[in-house]
Amino acid sequence: MSALGFVRKRDDKAAYLFLLPWFAGLVLITAGPVAASFVLGFTDYNLIQPPRFNGLENVTRMLGDDRLHHALGVTFTYVLISVPLQLAAALGLAMLLDRGMRGLAFYRSAFYLPSLLGSSVAIAVLWRQIFGAEGLFNQFLNLFGLTGRGWISDPDTALSTLIVLNVWTFGAPMVIFLAGLRQIPVMYYEAAQVDGAGKFTQFRRITLPLLSPIIFFNLVLQIIHAFQSFTQAFVVSGGTGGPSDSTMFYTLYLYQRGFHNFDMGYASALAWLLLIIIAAFTALNFWAAKKWVFYDD
Known part of the structure; x- marks a missing residue:
């Protein structure tokens, strides 16, 4: 074996050694439980008996x-309106900040902060108080x-x-939108102004088409995130999905079946149904993207 080959082999071993914790986490924390849930989805399992x-x-x-169907309706309503x-x-x-105001870094950080805190228990408790x-x-x-009125306690307004x-x-x-706006060449807007295009026409004919890949990216991510929402409904409703199941998200119903009713086999099947639903929405978005997403190249 040449000296170069020996060095490469030694580097490969070092690389695998550093990757070992990640592979262990993948198998023990992600891939293992996913495979186990698939098997349990075809069983009657109460967490106590085999x-x-x-x-x-x-x-x-x-x-x-029927309660599952209601949870699906609540979740679809939440996703299709909130996203x-x-x-x-x-x-x-993002368009407002793109104008180059003073203190842009501060405003960008301040507006980003809710994304870090929005899924936390503390914000959900605060929301219930507000x-x-x-x-x-x-x-x-x-x-x-x-x-x-009691907005949280009223079934018509809780969701x-x-x-x-x-x-x-x-x-x-x-x-992400702000980063995308910074990548649109200014010459397009200058040419549009020379042709007499107004702000709305520039937005519709230039901004939206050139920003469509970013819109598509955010759309897919936020739909997946919305389908996985759990903490907000759990804290606001006290884990019941109330009032009158008006905040019964799919994930909350799955949690109730698995950890309140100890029906883990059924909960595992529900988890795979959620995976199929998210995959279907993602595939639909990719199919529809061919009709409205514009790539410059």
Whole structure:
């Protein structure tokens, strides 16, 4: 063996040694539990007794589970409303910050902060206090002579407060939008101004087409993130999904089946159904992207 080959072999061993903790985490924390949940999805397992194979019984239960169907409806409503509003708010603020105002670094950090805190227990508790019957939002309405309500405790408005919370966490997509706006050549806007195009026409004909890959990227990420939302609904509803299951997210229902009812076999099947739903939405987005996403090259 040549000296060069010996050095390469030694470097390979060192590389694998440094990668060993990552591979161990992949097998023990990610791949292992994923494979186990797939197997448990075909069993009746209560966390105490050994799993008992029951074939497709869990799939049959899903078809007749009315509470599951309600949780799917709540989750779809949350995703289809909150994600577009969140991306619109993120894009609007990114365009505002792109004008080059003073203290841009401060504002960018301040607007990004909610994305770091929005999924935390502390913010969910704060949100429950803000929109409670005696919360800050009702006190603000009282200044204008308006009568508030228990927004969290009302089935008609409880989900809306969680949608507002998700929209408020627009910081991460905003930073990505801002980076994308900085990559659009200024000469396009200058040429449009010479041709007499107004601000709205420039936005529709230049900004949106050239920013469409960034919009697509943020759309896919935020849809996946919204489907996985759990902490907000759990804390605001006290883990019940109330009032009247109005905040019963899919993940919260999955948690209840697995850890409240000790029906881990059914919960594992629900987890795989969620994976299929997210994969279907992602595949749909990639298919639709061919019709509206513009790549400069």
